[in-house]
Amino acid sequence: xxxxxxTGTLSGSVISYAIWADDGRRLAEFYAAALxxxxxxxxxxxxxxxxxxxxxxxxxxxxxxxxxxxTAPAWPQQELPFHMDLAFPDVAAAEKRLLELGANKPDxxxxxxxxxxxxxxxxxxxxxxxxxxx
Numbered sequence: 559x560x561x562x563x564x565t566g567t568l569s570g571s572v573i574s575y576a577i578w579a580d581d582g583r584r585l586a587e588f589y590a591a592a593l594x595x596x597x598x599x600x601x602x603x604x605x606x607x608x609x610x611x612x613x614x615x616x617x618x619x620x621x622x623x624x625x626x627x628x629t630a631p632a633w634p635q636q637e638l639p640f641h642m643d644l645a646f647p648d649v650a651a652a653e654k655r656l657l658e659l660g661a662n663k664p665d666x667x668x669x670x671x672x673x674x675x676x677x678x679x680x681x682x683x684x685x686x687x688x689x690x691x692x
Contacts, residue, residue, distance in 0.1 A: 574612070574619040579680035582624035586611035588659050588679050589620060592644060592652075630681025634666050638683060645689040649674065652686055 579585040586597045590613045601610035601621070609624045631638055646652035653674060657663065660679040667675055673687040 572618070574621050576610075576621045576623055577682075578623045578625040578628050579682070580625065580628045580630075581680070582609060582611050582622040584660070585678060585680050586613050586620075586622040588661070589613055589622070589642075591659050592656055628680070630677075631683070633664075633677075633683045634668070641682065642684045643673070644684060644686050646686060647689050649686055649688050656686070 577585065583597070583600070589595075590597050593613070593615045595613050595615050598612040598614060600608035601612070603609045611622045613620045613622065644652075653663070653676070656676055661676040661684075663674070663676055664683075669675060669685065669687075673685040675683050675685055678684050
């Protein structure tokens with residue numbers, strides 16, 4: 559018996575992005591501050607421990623999960639499965655504030671004048687750049 563694949567078009571939508579870290583709450587607080595948002599009500603695991611911390615920005619929700627087995631990528635030696643690009647009207651001021659919030663600036667900066675790479679508090683790279691005029 560053979561089956562024929564459906565020819566219908568899917569029309570799903572992304573409702574959240576999940577990001578693992580050694581301390582999900584700390585990472586949620588970092589990105590909430592960076593994006594002008596707040597950390598929402600945390601989600602518990604099966605034992606009642608708070609392990610997932612949502613941050614809503616516009617129509618997107620980012621959920622920062624605490625993972626005891628999390629290891630930050632060895633960037634730039636390892637390829638990244640994902641990273642965030644954040645845009646700001648004043649990149650210099652944003653960089654300064656993100657560093658105050660716990661980010662680090664690695665020596666390797668492949669973006670030249672186009673973007674700056676920072677490492678968030680969990681050690682994962684993120685890029686910041688100039689916001690484009692709307």
